[in-house]
Amino acid sequence: xxxxxxxxxxMSGIACARxxxxxxxxxxxxxxxxxxxxxxxxxxxxxxxxxITFDHGAQYLDQSEDAAAIAALGKGAVDAWYLGDGxxxxxxxxxxxxxxxxxxxxxxxxxxxxxxxxxxxCGLFQIETDAxxxxxxxxxxxxxxxxxxxxLGETHPLVQRASNVVMRPCLTLMAAFNRxxxxxFVTRRDANALLTWIAKNDTKPxxxxxxxxxxxxxxxxxxAANIDADRSETKRQMxxxxxxxxxxxxxxxxxxxxxxxRYGLVETSLGNSFLKDGMLWVGGDWCHGAKVQDAWRSGxxxxxxxxxxxxTSLSAKA
Ligand SMILES: Cc1cc2nc3c(=O)[nH]c(=O)nc-3n(C[C@H](O)[C@H](O)[C@H](O)COP(=O)(O)OP(=O)(O)OC[C@H]3O[C@@H](n4cnc5c(N)ncnc54)[C@H](O)[C@@H]3O)c2cc1C
Numbered sequence: 001x002x003x004x005x006x007x008x009x010x011m012s013g014i015a016c017a018r019x020x021x022x023x024x025x026x027x028x029x030x031x032x033x034x035x036x037x038x039x040x041x042x043x044x045x046x047x048x049x050x051x052i053t054f055d056h057g058a059q060y061l062d063q064s065e066d067a068a069a070i071a072a073l074g075k076g077a078v079d080a081w082y083l084g085d086g087x088x089x090x091x092x093x094x095x096x097x098x099x100x101x102x103x104x105x106x107x108x109x110x111x112x113x114x115x116x117x118x119x120x121x122c123g124l125f126q127i128e129t130d131a132x133x134x135x136x137x138x139x140x141x142x143x144x145x146x147x148x149x150x151x152l153g154e155t156h157p158l159v160q161r162a163s164n165v166v167m168r169p170c171l172t173l174m175a176a177f178n179r180x181x182x183x184x185f186v187t188r189r190d191a192n193a194l195l196t197w198i199a200k201n202d203t204k205p206x207x208x209x210x211x212x213x214x215x216x217x218x219x220x221x222x223x224a225a226n227i228d229a230d231r232s233e234t235k236r237q238m239x240x241x242x243x244x245x246x247x248x249x250x251x252x253x254x255x256x257x258x259x260x261x262r263y264g265l266v267e268t269s270l271g272n273s274f275l276k277d278g279m280l281w282v283g284g285d286w287c288h289g290a291k292v293q294d295a296w297r298s299g300x301x302x303x304x305x306x307x308x309x310x311x312t313s314l315s316a317k318a
Contacts, residue, residue, distance in 0.1 A: 002026050002027060002028040002108075002134070002136045003020075003025045003026045003027065003136065003137055003138060003310075004017075004020055004025055004026070004027045004028075004136055004137070004138040004139070004140060004306060005027075005028050005029075005030060005125065005127050005134060005136040005138075005139050005140070006020075006027060006028070006029045006030070006140045006141075006142065007029075007030050007031075007115045007118070007127070007139070007140065007141045007142065007143060007151070008029075008030075008031060008038065008141065008142035008143045008284070009029045009030075009031035009033070009036045009037070009038065009100075009104065009109050009111070010031075010037060010038025010039060010040065010100070010142060010284070010295060011037070011038065011040055011070075011100055011103075011285075011292050011295040011296050011299065012142040012283055012284045012285065012295035012296065012298050012299035012302075013029055013031070013038075013140070013142040013299060014029070014036070014100055014103050014104045014107070014299065015103075015295070015296045015297075015298075015299030015300050015303070016140055016142065016283075016299035016300070016302045016303045016306075017029050017104075017107050017299075017303075018103065018104075018107065018303075019299070019300055019303030019304070019307075020303050020306060020307065021106070021107060023307055025306070025307070025310065027107070027108065028108045028109075028110065028134070028136075029104075029107055029108065029109040029110065030109075030110045030113050030115055030127070030129060030134075031109065031110070031111050031113070032111075032112065032113060032114035032115070033111060033112070034111060034112060035097060035101075035111065036097070036100050036101050036104045036109060036111070037057075037096070037097045037099075037100035037101065038057075038100075039057040039058060039261065039264065040057055040058040040092070040096050040097060040099065040100050040292060041055070041056060041057040041058075041096065041097050042054065042055050042056070042092075042095030042096050042097035042098070043056045043174060043257065043259065045174070045176070045255050045257060047176055047210070047211055047254050047255045048254070050208065050210040050211070051208060052176055052202075052207075052208050052210060052211050052213050052255070053094070053095045053201070053207060053208065053213070054174035054201050054213055054215050054257070055091070055092075055095055055096040055097075055201055055204070055215060056172045056174055056215060056257075056259040057096065057172075057259075057261070057264075058096055058291075058292050059089075059091075059096070059197070059199060059215070060081055060089035060090060060091050060096075061078075061089065061090040061091070061291075061292055061293065062089065062090075062291065062293070063088070063089065063090065064293060066293035066296065066297060067090055067292065067293050068090070070099075070103075070292070070293060070296055071090045071099075073103060074092070074099045074102045074103050076102065077092055077093060077098040077099050077101070077102035077103075078090055078091065078092055078093060078098075078099055079091060079093045079205040079206065080205070081203070081204045081205060082203075083186050083187055084185070084186040084187075084203075091204050091205065093204075093205050093206035094206035094207060095206075095207070110131075112131075113129045113130065113131045114129060114130045115127055115128070115129050115141075115151055116128045116129060116130060116150075116151070117151060117152075117153075118139050118141065118151055118152060118280070120278065120279075120280070123137070124136065124137055125137070125138070125139040125279070125280065127139065137279060138279045138280075138281075138306055138309070139279065139280050139281070140280075140281045140282075140283070140302055140306065141280070141281070141282045141283075142282070142283055142284045142295075142298070142299060142302075143284065144167050144263035144284060144286060145162045145165035145167060145263075145270075145282075145284065145286045146165075146167055146263050147263060148162055148282055156277075157277055158275050158276075158277050158280065158282050161275050162270060162275060162282065162286075164268060164270070165266070165268060165269060165270050165286045166266070166267040166268040167263040167264070167265065167266050167267065167286060168220040168223065168224060168263075168264065168265050168266075168267050169220070169223040169224050169227045169260070169261060169262050169263070169264055170217055170218070170220065170223050170261040170264030170265050171217070171218040171222070171223040171226060171227070171234060171238070171258065171259070171260060171261075172215060172216070172217050172218075172258070172259040172261065172264075173195075173214075173215070173216040173217075173218075173235065173238040173239065173242060173256065173257075173258055174201075174213070174214070174215055174255075174256065174257040174258070174259065175213070175214045175216070175239060175242055175253060175255065175256045175257075176211040176212065176213050176214070176253070176254045176255040176256075177211065177212040177214070177246075177248060177252045177253055177254060178211065178212070178252050178254060179209070179210070179211060179212060181212050181246070181248050181252045182246065182247060182248060183200055183212060183246070184246060184247060185198075185200070186199070186200050186203050187199045187200070188245070191219075193219070193245075194218060194219055194222050194241055195216045195217065195218060195219075195238065195241050195242060195245060196217055196218070196219045197215075197216065197217040198214060198215070198216045198217075198242065198245060198246075199214065199215050199216075200212065200213070200214055201213040201214060201215050211254055211255070214242060214246070216238060216241075216242050216245075218238060220265065220267070223264075227260060227262065231258055231260070234258060235256055235257075235258045238258070239253060239256055265290055266285055266286045266289065266290035266294075267290075269285075269286055269287060269288055269289055269290065269294075270286060270287045270288070271287075271288070272287055272288075273287050273288060273297065273298050273301035273302070274287055274298055274301055274302045274305065275287075276305065279309065281302045281305065281306065283298035283299060283301070283302045284298055285298065
């Protein structure tokens with residue numbers, strides 16, 4: 001049995017688990033993904049024997065104080081990405097996923113395991129997964145807010161209290177072209193376009209430059225309208241748009257992929273760092289904002305609150 005089970009090994013869960021483990025708490029992270037990092041992730045693809053990568057989730061960390069603090073903890077797995085206009089952003093190297101991986105070093109993490117239910121029984125939490133059961137005295141859930149209901153049940157008070165949070169889908173295209181293809185910009189953001197964000201991924205430090213790699217995000221309304229559409233058709237439409245933005249012909253395309261983020265971006269956040277019900281906490285980026293540093297902050301605040309309950313129960317026993 002662990003003292004604390006943290007469900008979700010994204011930036012929020014990692015921040016929480018690190019802070020707890022640093023204070024001697026036995027903590028286990030469980031995630032249904034194949035790798036650590038959740039939406040801060042990197043996709044690999046092989047093109048004619050060469051491995052290329054795409055940051056298909058979080059693109060960078062802002063140059064904020066919070067982001068700089070995270071980057072300092074992940075020293076060696078981050079670098080500056082120059083956008084061509086003199087501005088720079090913090091990115092993971094050799095991919096965005098490298099940062100959560102470095103930050104999670106030394107944590108007890110079980111991947112490829114979906115938590116199906118979390119129930120309080122006789123002062124403990126019974127955590128059921130698709131690979132068996134585990135128990136803990138404290139449970140922390142850091143999944144996107146809409147994914148709380150399948151775990152806790154629609155009528156759970158924490159699910160009710162998180163019900164105002166809105167998370168929107170984001171369809172993300174990954175495309176590779178031959179190196180000699182024209183590249184008119186490094187990044188382009190246009191809130192009114194169908195592709196609101198386009199970035200030349202291989203201009204980030206440490207990425208393979210064997211091919212030109214591009215990441216393009218569709219706007220939130222188009223993403224929502226097409227979330228369940230035929231994926232080949234969605235990819236084709238997004239590739240056509242990308243080619244027209246870049247001024248290239250699709251014959252230059254060497255690879256394309258599509259990531260469907262069903263709960264990708266926070267539109268309406270909770271306005272609180274976390275929610276709590278007894279020895280159960282829920283949190284994530286959706287508590288305070290929409291960014292990596294919001295996820296991190298929520299995880300740290302949960303850990304501080306969990307530690308406070310340990311201190312309180314120890315002083316009650318003394
Ligand atoms: C396309 C896109 C672009 C973005 N760009 C930026 C950016 O440029 N800058 C920025 O700061 N932020 C960006 N973000 C937001 C950023 O990625 C998130 O704010 C942050 O990564 C969220 O971390 P988290 O730990 O709260 O959640 P997540 O990263 O979503 O982690 C939750 C984890 O829970 C796991 N999980 C879910 N259900 C279960 C279950 N039942 N059992 C077990 N595990 C489960 C998931 O596998 C996941 O690993 C972007 C997001 C997207 C989608």
